[in-house]
Amino acid sequence: MPGDFATEILGQSATKSSVEALRSELGLDKHPIPRYFEWLSNVFQGDFGSSFSGRSKVQGDQGDRSRLVVELIIPRLKNTLFLTGVSALVAIPLALLLGISAALYRNSVYDRSATGFSLITVSSPEFFTGYIFILLLATLFPVFPTIANVNEDTSLIDRFYLTALPVFTLTLVTMGHMMRMTRSAIINILSSEYIEMAKLSGATRYEVIVKHALPNAWAPIAQVITINLAYMLIGSVVVEFVFNYQGIGRLMVGSVYNRDIPVVQACALIFASTYVILNLLADLIGIISNPRLLYPK
Amino acid sequence: MTSNNKKELLLEMKNIHIDGFSDERWHKILKGVDLNLYRGEILGLIGESGAGKSTMGKAAMGYTQPGCKIIKGEIFFNGTDLAKLTEFEKRKIWGTKISYVAQSAAASFNPAHRLMDQTISAANRAKINPTDLLRKDAVQLYESLQLPDAKNIGERYPHQVSGGQLQRIMTAMAMSPRPELIIFDEPTTALDVTTQVEVLSAMRSIVDKFNTAAIYITHDLAVVAQMADRIKVLRYGEEVEESETREMLSNPKEEYTKSLWSVRSLIKPEETNNDYMLSIKNIDAAYGSSKVLHDVSVNIPRGKTVAIVGESGSGKSTTARVITGLLPQTKGEIIFDGKKLSPKLEQRSKEELRRIQIIFQMPDTAMNPKQTVDEIIGRPIEFYHGVKGKERETKVIELLKMIELDETFLDRLPSELSGGQKQRICIARALAANPDLIICDEVTSALDQIVQEGILKLLQKLQKDLGVTYIFITHDIATVKAISDEIVVMYQGKVVEQGLKSKILNPPHPDYTELLLSSVPEMDPDWLTNLLNKRSN
Numbered sequence: 092m093p094g095d096f097a098t099e100i101l102g103q104s105a106t107k108s109s110v111e112a113l114r115s116e117l118g119l120d121k122h123p124i125p126r127y128f129e130w131l132s133n134v135f136q137g138d139f140g141s142s143f144s145g146r147s148k149v150q151g152d153q154g155d156r157s158r159l160v161v162e163l164i165i166p167r168l169k170n171t172l173f174l175t176g177v178s179a180l181v182a183i184p185l186a187l188l189l190g191i192s193a194a195l196y197r198n199s200v201y202d203r204s205a206t207g208f209s210l211i212t213v214s215s216p217e218f219f220t221g222y223i224f225i226l227l228l229a230t231l232f233p234v235f236p237t238i239a240n241v242n243e244d245t246s247l248i249d250r251f252y253l254t255a256l257p258v259f260t261l262t263l264v265t266m267g268h269m270m271r272m273t274r275s276a277i278i279n280i281l282s283s284e285y286i287e288m289a290k291l292s293g294a295t296r297y298e299v300i301v302k303h304a305l306p307n308a309w310a311p312i313a314q315v316i317t318i319n320l321a322y323m324l325i326g327s328v329v330v331e332f333v334f335n336y337q338g339i340g341r342l343m344v345g346s347v348y349n350r351d352i353p354v355v356q357a358c359a360l361i362f363a364s365t366y367v368i369l370n371l372l373a374d375l376i377g378i379i380s381n382p383r384l385l386y387p388k
Numbered sequence: 389m390t391s392n393n394k395k396e397l398l399l400e401m402k403n404i405h406i407d408g409f410s411d412e413r414w415h416k417i418l419k420g421v422d423l424n425l426y427r428g429e430i431l432g433l434i435g436e437s438g439a440g441k442s443t444m445g446k447a448a449m450g451y452t453q454p455g456c457k458i459i460k461g462e463i464f465f466n467g468t469d470l471a472k473l474t475e476f477e478k479r480k481i482w483g484t485k486i487s488y489v490a491q492s493a494a495a496s497f498n499p500a501h502r503l504m505d506q507t508i509s510a511a512n513r514a515k516i517n518p519t520d521l522l523r524k525d526a527v528q529l530y531e532s533l534q535l536p537d538a539k540n541i542g543e544r545y546p547h548q549v550s551g552g553q554l555q556r557i558m559t560a561m562a563m564s565p566r567p568e569l570i571i572f573d574e575p576t577t578a579l580d581v582t583t584q585v586e587v588l589s590a591m592r593s594i595v596d597k598f599n600t601a602a603i604y605i606t607h608d609l610a611v612v613a614q615m616a617d618r619i620k621v622l623r624y625g626e627e628v629e630e631s632e633t634r635e636m637l638s639n640p641k642e643e644y645t646k647s648l649w650s651v652r653s654l655i656k657p658e659e660t661n662n663d664y665m666l667s668i669k670n671i672d673a674a675y676g677s678s679k680v681l682h683d684v685s686v687n688i689p690r691g692k693t694v695a696i697v698g699e700s701g702s703g704k705s706t707t708a709r710v711i712t713g714l715l716p717q718t719k720g721e722i723i724f725d726g727k728k729l730s731p732k733l734e735q736r737s738k739e740e741l742r743r744i745q746i747i748f749q750m751p752d753t754a755m756n757p758k759q760t761v762d763e764i765i766g767r768p769i770e771f772y773h774g775v776k777g778k779e780r781e782t783k784v785i786e787l788l789k790m791i792e793l794d795e796t797f798l799d800r801l802p803s804e805l806s807g808g809q810k811q812r813i814c815i816a817r818a819l820a821a822n823p824d825l826i827i828c829d830e831v832t833s834a835l836d837q838i839v840q841e842g843i844l845k846l847l848q849k850l851q852k853d854l855g856v857t858y859i860f861i862t863h864d865i866a867t868v869k870a871i872s873d874e875i876v877v878m879y880q881g882k883v884v885e886q887g888l889k890s891k892i893l894n895p896p897h898p899d900y901t902e903l904l905l906s907s908v909p910e911m912d913p914d915w916l917t918n919l920l921n922k923r924s925n
Contacts, residue, residue, distance in 0.1 A: 284495040291451060292483030292510040292561075306500035382500060382545040 095119055096143045096350040117143060130356070139164070140353040142346075160357045164339060168361065170241060171331070171338035174254055175323045178261035182323075183316055186266045190273025190312075195300050197278060206274065209267030217326060221260045221333040228256060239336040257334045261327065265319040272315040276308040283307075309380035310373075317369040325362050398568060398601050399425040399448060404461035406443055406452060406625075417443050417456065419625045425569070428599040432616030432633070434606055434648070436836035437807075440625040445571045445605045449486050450478050466568070483510030487562035491574040493554035497546035503557050504542025511565040522564065529560040532597065533590040552583035559591050563598065570595065570602045576611060580699035580863060581907040588614055588909075589920055607836060609648055610909035613637055614916040621645050633913050648837055656693075656848060658873045658889045664723070665690040665825055665857040666711065671720035673710050680706050681717070682881045688825070693851065693858040695872035695889075697865065697904070703881040704861045708827045711859070712746055725824065742772040745818035749830035751810035755802045761788075761813055762798040768820040787816040791846060808839035815846065819854075827859045832867055844870050865908040869893070877901050 097113040098105070114120045133140060139160035189209075193202040212220070229237040235255045245253065280286065281304055289303045328340030335341075339358055346354035378384045401423040408417045418440045425431050425448075433441045446452060450463055450470030463470040465486065470478060482488075487510065490496040497506055507529075508522040516522070523542070530538035533556040546554060555575055562570050575591065576584040592615060595602050604615045612619055612633075619636045621628040621644070629642050640646050666688040673681040681703050688694050696704045709715040711722060713733035722729040724744070730736055748754040755764055765784045769775050775783060785795045791812040802810055811831060818826050828847070832840040848871065850856060860871055868875060868889070875892040877884040879900045885892060897905065906919060 284490060284492060285498045287453070288488070288490055288496040289498065290482070291446075291449065291488040293479045293481075293513060294483075294509075295479060298513075303498050303500075307498070380500070383547045386545055386548065 099350045139357045142354050143351045144349050160353050164357055167337060167339045167342045171327055174257055174327055174338060178258045178323050179320055182262040182266045186269035187273055190270040191300060193274045194277040209270050212263045213267035217260055217264050217329040218333050220263050221330060224256045224259055239334040257330045257336055260330050261323050265323055269315050269319050273312050276311040277304045280304040280307050310377035313373045313376035317373040321366045321369045324365050396427045398427045400464040402462045404447055405459040406447060406456055407459050408456040417625050421627050425601055427601055430602045430604055430616045432604045432612035432619040434612050435622035436607060439622040441605045441622050442573055445573050445603055448571060448603055449482060484514045484565040485567055486569045487567045489558050489562050489572045489575045492578055493558045494551055499546055503544055507561040508564055516565055526560060526564055529563055532594055533560055552579055552587055555587050556590050563594055570600055572602060572604045574606050582699055582903060585907045588916060610911050613911055613913045637911055656871055660692055660873050660888060661689045663690045667723045669721050671710055671717045673706055673715055673717045680881050684883050686876050688857060688859060691855045691857055692873040693860055693871050694874045695860040695868040696876045696878060697862060697868055698878035699863060702878040704878055705829055708829050708861055712744060742821045743824045745821050745823040746827040747814050747818050747831050750834055751814045754814055757802050761800050764813060765816050765820050768817060772821050787820055791816045807835055811843055825857045829861045
């Protein structure tokens with residue numbers, strides 16, 4: 092990113108000395124490597140530092156409104172987790188249901204239309220899907236609000252109502268991927284000899300899919316679900332922007348704009364660890380669902 | 389082997405025509421085959437691969453594989469025409485009235501479920517008995533199939549038991565709902581001879597016990613002779629002949645049937661000498677931390693054939709890997725033509741590499757599917773001899789003639805060849821290097837008997853013409869008789885004995901050799917009975 096917080100906040104008319112003064116006050120003039128280790132050791136102690144913005148220009152002023160990064164992030168993170176969580180609760184069961192049923196009736200009209208439709212939704216970017224929803228469900232038929240404006244006092248029911256469109260958007264962009272993967276993981280397994288054996292021992296179509304194929308398909312399905320969960324959390328950056336939702340994604344975008352590095356770093360750290368933790372979870376599910384790995388010889 | 393006085397017809401298949409779709413067109417798999425089976429009777433269905441015997445076996449259930457369809461014919465089971473039933477109606481018969489035992493038990497059990505749940509699933513679905521009774525019954529079946537730890541083995545997962553045990557558990561699974569008919573589809577083909585004997589006797593006694601009718605599908609005449617009351621021979625989707633087992637063995641009518649066991653009549657006079665092409669001395673080898681070869685010493689006389697025999701896991705193929713340098717030994721040395729060979733492949737000279745060639749079991753996986761025959765055979769000619777252009781082409785054609793093929797094959801891909809032709813190309817590729825020693829690793833086990841015979845004859849002819857030395861790794865004693873001069877018997881990574889063919893094959897034997905040799909099925913319907921009597925004494 093060109094420039095830093097000092098040049099950004101003081102504007103183009105700032106004198107060189109005032110920029111220097113702000114820099115030394117924030118510690119931006121120190122060498123990057125010691126600064127990195129200082130930040131790292133603070134992070135390990137749970138201290139993400141203070142936000143650059145909102146601080147008083149006069150030193151020692153009682154009205155210093157600079158806030159701790161943690162304070163700033165936690166409410167936003169809660170909002171984002173709420174949005175992602177609700178979207179996941181809608182998208183995952185729906186995707187599994189559609190994927191399994193598409194595998195069950197593969198090559199039928201239903202299967203073709205479901206896989207075709209999911210291809211369209213996966214290919215459309217969030218802002219496009221989001222604005223289509225706004226156009227349809229907020230402008231032409233005003234059922235839901237265009238802006239998902241929540242604060243700490245908003246009740247749970249209102250939250251569901253306000254976040255409906257962002258949830259729809261996130262569901263639509265992630266569901267297709269999960270559904271298609273579930274379908275193909277199951278269909279892959281359907282050509283195994285043990286599936287033919289199950290058929291020859293009288294198993295119904297439903298049993299073949301749910302009892303015989305699905306348990307062997309969990310590993311790839313878990314993999315794609317967790318990737319999409321991570322994508323929802325991080326992809327919410329765009330959705331939050333579209334619906335002006337006070338989540339961590341919007342905070343990050345705003346902070347990047349201001350070069351408010353401590354906040355950006357904390358957000359990036361949260362996003363990165365989400366990926367790591369969710370992938371670890373997928374691997375664990377892969378092990379638990381496979382008796383070969385769970386019970387060695 | 390029950391005598392049927394009543395002769396009540398259980399299954400009657402009339403004029404069965406089945407087509408299969410592959411390579412973008414429909415092929416005829418079965419061309420009007422009839423089949424009758426009486427209650428309590430075992431019918432053997434034999435033929436080479438592609439004869440349609442598996443398709444026939446599945447059709448007896450009214451089932452066809454995806455991509456196949458029944459064009460014509462009637463399948464009366466207990467008087468009902470299965471060909472006319474809906475999927476829903478057939479499912480009520482599958483697994484309960486007719487059950488199926490597949491070739492590869494390891495692939496046919498669902499890896500995600502415990503064996504017990506799979507054993508009783510069909511009977512459970514049909515609610516034949518309460519679950520706990522079915523479980524008890526399954527344990528009894530396990531016991532009568534002589535499975536170890538019958539009480540608890542059902543709690544294991546498929547990967548936790550051996551192939552022979554899985555095959556017996558699958559028989560228990562087929563028997564659990566007490567079906568009227570069991571289809572055995574090559575149930576012992578994937579097993580070692582020593583394991584095969586146990587599985588065969590277990591299957592035979594349980595089918596006998598419940599007087600279940602069965603169709604036994606195999607390509608091995610000696611095996612079917614032990615199991616079946618009657619034998620039907622199929623070829624190219626048509627019936628060749630059918631008769632009582634004893635009659636069929638003593639007096640086959642058709643030329644084709646006679647040729648089916650001709651490979652067993654192929655015999656080579658043994659010769660040996662003390663001029664060793666290769667000797668390996670006190671070799672130890674390991675995969676990671678598990679040691680698989682223990683103090684193995686073998687001498688290979690020049691221009692002769694040494695067969696290494698043993699069951700799977702005995703270390704035969706590992707020995708080959710050590711000789712070729714693919715797996716460096718941890719102890720001992722390899723002397724090749726008087727000179728010591730370095731254990732590691734990378735440290736051997738090009739000349740040393742050229743002189744030792746290997747032919748693998750599966751020609752399908754041993755050739756690059758995207759290369760033509762010309763490229764496959766031409767590459768070692770270029771690589772070892774530096775021959776290019778016209779001269780290279782002449783040499784490739786010469787090699788093709790040597791393996792009894794011709795230049796029309798030059799532009800073909802492996803997928804356009806039959807199993808036997810593929811293996812011939814692999815032989816030509818090994819010959820292209822002009823080697824002194826060829827290691828043949830189970831080269832005929834994936835092939836049909838008649839094709840096997842052709843390959844074995846070819847190898848013998850090449851030895852006579854070129855004086856090449858063979859190490860012949862196999863688990864098939866008939867092949868050993870047909871080709872070897874000397875035999876090495878291996879068991880659990882150790883050499884049990886080495887000697888001239890006549891010495892090894894005739895008594896007295898060490899215990900393991902005795903077990904191995906006596907387990908090889910013979911073309912005598914009483915062989916299994918006699919063997920079991922002998923062993924129990």
